[in-house]
Amino acid sequence: xxxxxxxxxxxxxxxxxxxxxxxxxxxxxxxxxxxxxxxxxxxxxxxxxxxxxxxxxxxxxxxxxxxxxxxxxxxxxxxxxxxxxxxxxxxxxxxxxxxxxxxxxxxxxxxxxxxxxxxxxxxxxxxxxxxxxxxxxxxxxxxxxxxxxxxxxxxxxxxxxxxxxxxxxxxxxxxxxxxxxxxxxxxxxxxxxxxxxxxxxxxxxxxxxxxxxxxxxxxxxxxxxxxxxxxxxxxxxxxxxxxxxxxxxxxxxxxxxxxxxxxxxxxxxxxxxxxxxxxxxxxxxxxxxxxxxxxxxxxxxxxxxxxxxxxxxxxxxxxxxxxxxxxxxxxxxxxxxxxxxxxxxxxxxxxxxxxxxxxxxxxxxxxxxxxxxxxxxxxxxxxxxxxxxxxxxxxxxxxxxxxxxxxxxxxxxxxxxxxxxxxxxxxxxxxxxxxxxxxxxxxxxxxxxxxxxxxxxxxxxxxxxxxxxxxxxxxxxxxxxxx
Amino acid sequence: xxxxxxxxxxxxxxxxxxxxxxxxxxxxxxxxxxxxxxxxxxxxxxxxxxxxxxxxxxxxxxxxxxxxxxxxxxxxxxxxxxxxxxxxxxxxxxxxxxxxx
Numbered sequence: 001x002x003x004x005x006x007x008x009x010x011x012x013x014x015x016x017x018x019x020x021x022x023x024x025x026x027x028x029x030x031x032x033x034x035x036x037x038x039x040x041x042x043x044x045x046x047x048x049x050x051x052x053x054x055x056x057x058x059x060x061x062x063x064x065x066x067x068x069x070x071x072x073x074x075x076x077x078x079x080x081x082x083x084x085x086x087x088x089x090x091x092x093x094x095x096x097x098x099x100x101x102x103x104x105x106x107x108x109x110x111x112x113x114x115x116x117x118x119x120x121x122x123x124x125x126x127x128x129x130x131x132x133x134x135x136x137x138x139x140x141x142x143x144x145x146x147x148x149x150x151x152x153x154x155x156x157x158x159x160x161x162x163x164x165x166x167x168x169x170x171x172x173x174x175x176x177x178x179x180x181x182x183x184x185x186x187x188x189x190x191x192x193x194x195x196x197x198x199x200x201x202x203x204x205x206x207x208x209x210x211x212x213x214x215x216x217x218x219x220x221x222x223x224x225x226x227x228x229x230x231x232x233x234x235x236x237x238x239x240x241x242x243x244x245x246x247x248x249x250x251x252x253x254x255x256x257x258x259x260x261x262x263x264x265x266x267x268x269x270x271x272x273x274x275x276x277x278x279x280x281x282x283x284x285x286x287x288x289x290x291x292x293x294x295x296x297x298x299x300x301x302x303x304x305x306x307x308x309x310x311x312x313x314x315x316x317x318x319x320x321x322x323x324x325x326x327x328x329x330x331x332x333x334x335x336x337x338x339x340x341x342x343x344x345x346x347x348x349x350x351x352x353x354x355x356x357x358x359x360x361x362x363x364x365x366x367x368x369x370x371x372x373x374x375x376x377x378x379x380x381x382x383x384x385x386x387x388x389x390x391x392x393x394x395x396x397x398x399x400x401x402x403x404x405x406x407x408x409x410x411x412x413x414x415x416x417x418x419x420x421x422x423x424x425x426x427x428x429x430x431x432x433x434x435x436x437x438x439x440x441x442x443x444x445x446x447x448x449x450x451x452x453x454x455x456x457x458x459x460x461x462x463x464x465x466x467x468x469x470x471x472x473x474x475x476x477x478x479x480x481x482x483x
Numbered sequence: 484x485x486x487x488x489x490x491x492x493x494x495x496x497x498x499x500x501x502x503x504x505x506x507x508x509x510x511x512x513x514x515x516x517x518x519x520x521x522x523x524x525x526x527x528x529x530x531x532x533x534x535x536x537x538x539x540x541x542x543x544x545x546x547x548x549x550x551x552x553x554x555x556x557x558x559x560x561x562x563x564x565x566x567x568x569x570x571x572x573x574x575x576x577x578x579x580x581x582x583x584x
Contacts, residue, residue, distance in 0.1 A: 102561050195538045209538050235549050241539060306521045317498060324499070327574050331567035338577045343501035355500055356510060359491070360517060362498040376524050378534030383527065385535060418516050434538040461539055 003028040004165035008222045022055035022073030026117050029075045033166045041141050042160040046120035054117045072115030077167035079158045080121040083202040092136035093126045095330045095349030105202020107213045107230040114229045122157030126351045128206045130154050135353045149407040152182030159186040162216045170216040177427025179214045180439040184402035184454020187441045189223045190216045194461045195434035196241040199234035207315035210431045220472040224248040251465035252472040257290030262395030266301040274445040275401050278453040281482045282442045298387040308428035310377035317361025385433040392460040400426050402439040402454035441480040486515040
């Protein structure tokens, strides 16, 4: 039996009925990774000892007749910007190439407490900055659906791991689309909760007002269960909401009649028909399921990219100031004095995209420019958020494409950073507003090569239960392979 | 306002980056085009708009205070485990204070 194609529920059944052990399931995943990851390159490092020790603990608990923990024996891949104690955590950067995390992120701790088996750390764009995983300082990850193409980014390794059956579920991070876009590119489900729904403790900070940790899976149910496990109040993260976590899995009732689905007119303007055609079919399916389709307007959409890239680079320039070669990370072997040590360590340790963003961020925060750029962007952020809050008075969820383009070829877009930024248009808006969003598969492009298309569904703050119910109903009605 | 080489050097300096001449030439047009694009935000009148400093609720509503009690933190060894140059229980760096010899 091939354990690597199973869902969480199927794994649970096998363990309960003693048809398989957690150790067998972990080993089969590790074997598959050994055999096939050289083509995909999803993982940066594996932690087989930790994985098998956890799997053995799960098996012992089962043998002792204990109740099965919610994620018992489920293999998980973790993006390498999330700390795992005792395991190398590099953020795909040379500046942290040998950094061994001294603690676990809260999300990781909660997964392990629920019985999950962590297999290893996945590749990503350096410090989560990018949309293709090509900015990793080590190597690029390949899209399992087409190995000549990118898996998306920045959580490309995690998305690829789930798509290639190298893990059942994975954790990634999303700042401007870094879970949702790779989900679309790799033909899987990926979710970003409301800002503050999941603790950021142990997530290496990129942009503190935009960062989220979130799950990838091959089904909405699996994503819902992982989110439920990691979400909730954490005294170690003061931006983490104290609000109770709903029963997301319980919310997957399948009935979405009467749900008002908003379609933003600005998001359909100039849309590639290969993508737009599929999204329209998805919207038609919602109609068939009894939803009301309501055209809405999000008038400040055009300003979102400018707003996002001012705020995230400003916050990044501040967050990455800590990498100075003093307490951890790469220190240049040669330097004249302290200042020189800082400069050389940072210049040698950081890749090009990271340096670009640090410089942009430094500029927009610098004296004389702060009001014109950063403060202005903070105000535009209010306007963008207001667009969504007002829209949610008329609709319950909003449906959009996840990406304006299908997965592109490796190397195709590395020379024009601005073009790369502009392709984030559908995902940065939700990040700026702090609302939750999920990307689900929405068929393939109609002409050869037939590439995955993703559909994004958004909901208002802390309305993850409804969001997941809508996504799940879409999945059950065959929406993932819509033609 | 175009982004000049002087701007790149100034910003690199502030950010403790030491770019090579080649890097400077490569980044200048990229940074310039991105900053030009950001000018777009000036099309909007935001004179009456508050900046969005908190994301999901006003800071005053945040229930995240805890009692001011000490809790377990890293041991000295754990804290030094990733240090490029530890010594005498500290992080060693080049001299920063001028001394009368």
